[in-house]
Amino acid sequence: MTDIFTGEGISDSSEQPSSMQEFTLWVQKYRPTTVADMILPPSIRSTVDTAIKLNAFGHYVLYSGKPGTGKTTLAMALPNTLGTTFKFFSAKTQSDVFDEIEDFSSSKMIDGKPRFVVIDEADHPRNPADFYRKLQTLIEQNESTIRFILTCNEFYRLPEPITSRCFPISFDYSSDDRVMKNAMYVRLLSIAETETSPYSGTVNKDTVKEIVQKCYPDMRLMTNTLFNNFLEHKCSIDGEVKIPNVDFTETLMNIVLTGDDIKVREYVRETYVDFDCFFHSFAEMFIMKLPPAGRLKFSVMTAYYEDMSNRQVNPLTVIDAYMAKTIDLLHVCGMLG
Numbered sequence: 001m002t003d004i005f006t007g008e009g010i011s012d013s014s015e016q017p018s019s020m021q022e023f024t025l026w027v028q029k030y031r032p033t034t035v036a037d038m039i040l041p042p043s044i045r046s047t048v049d050t051a052i053k054l055n056a057f058g059h060y061v062l063y064s065g066k067p068g069t070g071k072t073t074l075a076m077a078l079p080n081t082l083g084t085t086f087k088f089f090s091a092k093t094q095s096d097v098f099d100e101i102e103d104f105s106s107s108k109m110i111d112g113k114p115r116f117v118v119i120d121e122a123d124h125p126r127n128p129a130d131f132y133r134k135l136q137t138l139i140e141q142n143e144s145t146i147r148f149i150l151t152c153n154e155f156y157r158l159p160e161p162i163t164s165r166c167f168p169i170s171f172d173y174s175s176d177d178r179v180m181k182n183a184m185y186v187r188l189l190s191i192a193e194t195e196t197s198p199y200s201g202t203v204n205k206d207t208v209k210e211i212v213q214k215c216y217p218d219m220r221l222m223t224n225t226l227f228n229n230f231l232e233h234k235c236s237i238d239g240e241v242k243i244p245n246v247d248f249t250e251t252l253m254n255i256v257l258t259g260d261d262i263k264v265r266e267y268v269r270e271t272y273v274d275f276d277c278f279f280h281s282f283a284e285m286f287i288m289k290l291p292p293a294g295r296l297k298f299s300v301m302t303a304y305y306e307d308m309s310n311r312q313v314n315p316l317t318v319i320d321a322y323m324a325k326t327i328d329l330l331h332v333c334g335m336l337g
Contacts, residue, residue: 025227026191026195026223026224026226026227027220027223027224027227030187030191030223031073032073032077033076033077033080034077034080034081035048035049035052035074035077035078035081036081037077038070038073038074038077039070039180039183039184039187039219040070040074041173041177041180044074044169044171047169048074048078052078052081052082055082055112055113057114057147058147058166058167059139059147059148059149059150059165059166059167060075060147060148060149060150060166060167060168060169061122061150061151061152061155061158061162061163061166061167061168061169062074062075062149062150062151062152062169062171063151063152063153063154063155063168063169063170063171064153064170064171064172064173065153065154065172065280065284066153066171066172066217066218066280066284067153067218067220067221067280068217068218068219068220068221069171069172069173069217069218069219070171070219071151071152071171072118072120072151075116075118075120075149075151076088076118078116078149079115079116079118082113083113084113084114084115084116085115085116086115086116086117086118087100087101087104087115087116087117087118088118088120089101089117089118089119089120090119090120090121091119091120091121091122091123091124091125091126091131092120092121092124092125092126093121097119098134098135098138101117101138101146102138104117104146105117105138105141105142105145105146106145107145114145114146114147115145115146115147116146116147116148116149117146117147117148117149118149118151119135119148119149119150119151120151121151121152121153122150122151122152122158122162123152123153123154123155123157123158124152124157124310128157132158132159132161132162135148135162136161136162136165139162139165140165148166150162150166153280154303155168173216173217175216177217180216180217181212181213181216184212184216184217184219184222185208185209185212187219188208188211188212188222188223188226189203189205189208191223191226192208192226192230192237195230195235196230196235196236196237199235200235201230201233201234201235201236201237202236202237202238203236203237203238204236204237204238204239207229207237207238207239207241208226208237210241211225211226211229211241214241214243215243221243225241225242225243228242229241229242248271249278249281249282249285250285251267251271252264252267252268252271252282253282253285253286253289255267256286256323256326256327256330257289257330257335259327259330259331259336261323261324261327264323264327265320265323268316268319268320268323269316278309278315278319279302279305279306279309279322280306282302283298283299283302286298286326287299290329290333290335291333291335293333294329294332294333297329298326298329301322301325301326301329302322305318305319305321305322305325308321
């Protein structure tokens with residue numbers, strides 16, 4: 001690059017590698033497509049592998065309080081592994097799916113293997129009463145040809161007539177599961193080495209370890225964080241690990257603990273927020289700061305305001321009210337003067 005003022009050559013650290021390749025988001029590129037490719041706790045692996053071996057499948061609810069733990073990936077990998085077909089729907093964004101499900105269920109099984117209907121975010125349908133009534137009917141009427149796999153973050157939102165017809169599989173991993181963390185580190189390191197190699201980039205293994213520690217058990221967040229680091233360090237993996245949502249939640253929690261509602265409002269408006277996972281990520285971190293007497297009330301309060309946020313109410317208005325009630329609870333618990 002030439003300096004336009006002096007005519008001398010200068011080094012531009014912002015220049016990007018000249019090699020241009022067809023780009024695919026890493027989180028999609030490295031998403032497992034079969035059960036064998038997935039990193040799973042032994043209990044889940046055993047359950048799924050046995051079902052595959054015996055060709056014995058019921059309906060499933062895959063649930064976890066955290067996003068990115070592999071629920072949706074397993075729901076799609078299972079029929080892929082069997083070599084059978086499936087239909088994918090999102091309860092949160094698709095309101096009228098039942099006619100298509102009925103058409104899909106009318107065809108016969110393939111080689112004795114069931115076909116699957118995957119319903120993602122089954123805990124947040126647009127019209128819960130109507131949705132669950134129709135879903136129950138479809139489950140009852142298509143036992144011989146279709147298996148349903150539902151995924152959700154909040155199991156308690158599913159009505160009993162649905163959960164009683166499904167086998168629940170929890171994706172709530174232990175926070176100190178060293179086997180899982182090591183497996184995720186090996187997978188992430190492999191991605192890093194594969195992606196940096198064409199550009200002669202380097203991989204700082206300590207950075208990869210930090211990503212795993214900060215993002216666990218969210219493999220999707222790990223992969224996205226690795227990708228952002230790759231871009232920031234010009235096709236290498238190195239330096240400080242930046243995770244906006246995690247850093248945001250921790251900072252917000254510390255401000256809330258001061259009781260300064262004005263600073264809370266200002267910080268929320270100044271900082272990026274992923275509203276889809278705000279309530280869970282904040283509640284999971286904040287609840288441990290409360291005495292036992294305040295935790296139940298806080299959990300009920302969180303569920304109420306999260307439900308409000310799904311009713312097309314301005315999310316900032318809901319968060320303002322949620323934060324105000326949280327500060328009130330701190331006063332009630334004697335944590336603020």
